Amino acid sequence: MGRVSLFGGVSEIGGNKILLEDKDTRLLLDFGMSISTRSKYFSDPYVSPRRKESLLELGIIPRIPGIYSWETKASVDAIILSHAHLDHYGYLSMLNRGIPVHCGETTRVIMGAITETRRSAMETDYRGITYKTFRSGSKIRVGSISITPVHVDHSIPGAYGLILETSDGRMVYTGDLRAHGRAASLTADFVKAASSDSTDLLLNEATNMVGGIVSSEEEVSGKLLKVIERAPGLVMASFSTMDTDRLLSFYNASRDSGRTLVLSLRQAFFLTKLSKEKSLGLPDLDDESIAVYRREKKRFEHWEEDVSSHATVLSSSDLARSQKRYVLAASLSDMEGMIGVKPEGGSVYVLSSSEPFNEEMELDMQRLIGWLDYYGLPLYHIHVSGHIMPQELRELVTSINAEKTVPIHTEHPELFAKFSGLGSERVKVPNVAEPIEIR
Numbered sequence: 085m086g087r088v089s090l091f092g093g094v095s096e097i098g099g100n101k102i103l104l105e106d107k108d109t110r111l112l113l114d115f116g117m118s119i120s121t122r123s124k125y126f127s128d129p130y131v132s133p134r135r136k137e138s139l140l141e142l143g144i145i146p147r148i149p150g151i152y153s154w155e156t157k158a159s160v161d162a163i164i165l166s167h168a169h170l171d172h173y174g175y176l177s178m179l180n181r182g183i184p185v186h187c188g189e190t191t192r193v194i195m196g197a198i199t200e201t202r203r204s205a206m207e208t209d210y211r212g213i214t215y216k217t218f219r220s221g222s223k224i225r226v227g228s229i230s231i232t233p234v235h236v237d238h239s240i241p242g243a244y245g246l247i248l249e250t251s252d253g254r255m256v257y258t259g260d261l262r263a264h265g266r267a268a269s270l271t272a273d274f275v276k277a278a279s280s281d282s283t284d285l286l287l288n289e290a291t292n293m294v295g296g297i298v299s300s301e302e303e304v305s306g307k308l309l310k311v312i313e314r315a316p317g318l319v320m321a322s323f324s325t326m327d328t329d330r331l332l333s334f335y336n337a338s339r340d341s342g343r344t345l346v347l348s349l350r351q352a353f354f355l356t357k358l359s360k361e362k363s364l365g366l367p368d369l370d371d372e373s374i375a376v377y378r379r380e381k382k383r384f385e386h387w388e389e390d391v392s393s394h395a396t397v398l399s400s401s402d403l404a405r406s407q408k409r410y411v412l413a414a415s416l417s418d419m420e421g422m423i424g425v426k427p428e429g430g431s432v433y434v435l436s437s438s439e440p441f442n443e444e445m446e447l448d449m450q451r452l453i454g455w456l457d458y459y460g461l462p463l464y465h466i467h468v469s470g471h472i473m474p475q476e477l478r479e480l481v482t483s484i485n486a487e488k489t490v491p492i493h494t495e496h497p498e499l500f501a502k503f504s505g506l507g508s509e510r511v512k513v514p515n516v517a518e519p520i521e522i523r
């Protein structure tokens with residue numbers, strides 16, 4: 085009998101860890117970090133977990149026999165990784181290296197860059213993983229299950245939804261997706277492929293079920309240009325390293341206003357890897373509107389030296405001297421370093437990521453505001469979510485029209501039956517580790 089059990093992403097945003105069992109075949113779909121559960125007990129860098137036993141004991145990683153690196157025999161045939169966001173890949177670090185990880189080509193590139201730039205603590209050591217890559221529409225056979233990944237648009241390139249045929253029925257897993265990014269047509273392709281046959285079970289992300297905004301990445305791009313053009317001083321901005329859509333929006337707005345976009349060393353390193361993927365349309369690191377900020381420190385990692393040797397490198401004093409020529413990527417952790425730059429009057433800060441949605445982020449936000457007040461910088465919030473909006477979500481589940489839909493990656497799965505319009509007989513509200521039959 086085919087069934088799925090959810091060990092994360094249940095009544096929480098992210099942390100997806102899905103076990104799919106069909107006859108003798110066992111698959112894991114994503115194995116992400118439940119950031120909210122983890123932050124109940126831990127706060128980096130000083131209160132970090134040091135023992136795998138504590139992660140198991142606290143339920144941060146599930147007790148599934150035969151999946152972890154310290155066990156000799158693997159009980160799972162393969163892992164399918166939908167995309168390279170921490171809440172989907174995070175605890176691959178702990179898994180048995182004998183289990184292959186299937187993912188998109190771009191996801192593999194990103195995982196490689198993460199592996200190279202992260203210090204390998206217990207939770208963040210991704211060395212030794214065997215990746216097998218796919219493209220949209222590939223057919224992968226693992227035991228009795230056939231998997232068709234189809235590309236979707238999300239706030240990271242290389243994201244996929246999955247169509248899975250088991251001996252017991254057809255299942256669709258959306259991963260994370262949206263319909264308002266630059267590549268919205270990718271999501272349309274997925275919905276079309278997922279809707280073409282009858283589906284028994286749909287696992288659907290519902291992050292933005294209860295509230296939406298009408299916007300798009302294009303609109304974000306336009307707003308950035310407006311703010312950057314008018315600023316007589318330095319523009320500082322925080323945005324996700326791996327959100328290449330947003331990187332492109334910042335690049336376009338910087339170039340169109342005659343400025344240079346100044347990246348962190350880590351962002352620049354990711355750019356060198358991702359700009360090789362021509363379909364993403366990213367500039368190269370040696371583009372004349374791109375530079376890299378190298379803040380003063382004693383020791384540089386090998387990859388940091390490598391990036392520095394291939395880019396236009398700027399120091400704090402370079403930035404301080406001609407502030408209105410730059411848009412500088414700077415997050416909370418960079419604020420202390422700005423003492424050396426001394427943003428002049430008219431400088432602004434653009435927050436281009438989601439609003440804080442938990443206590444930890446709220447505290448960081450307060451600290452960021454503390455720094456902005458100190459430097460006298462107004463805060464502009466310019467962002468659009470990586471997740472599908474309520475009306476498009478409703479259209480998506482209506483189109484796929486599964487016998488049974490399970491809302492995941494949301495804090496309010498119990499509201500989904502009403503909000504989606506599917507009704508309670510067609511919606512299954514999940515519980516952690518409780519198997520759900522495919523048919």
Ligand SMILES: [Zn+2]
Nearest residue numbers: 167169238260
């Ligand atoms: Zn995601």
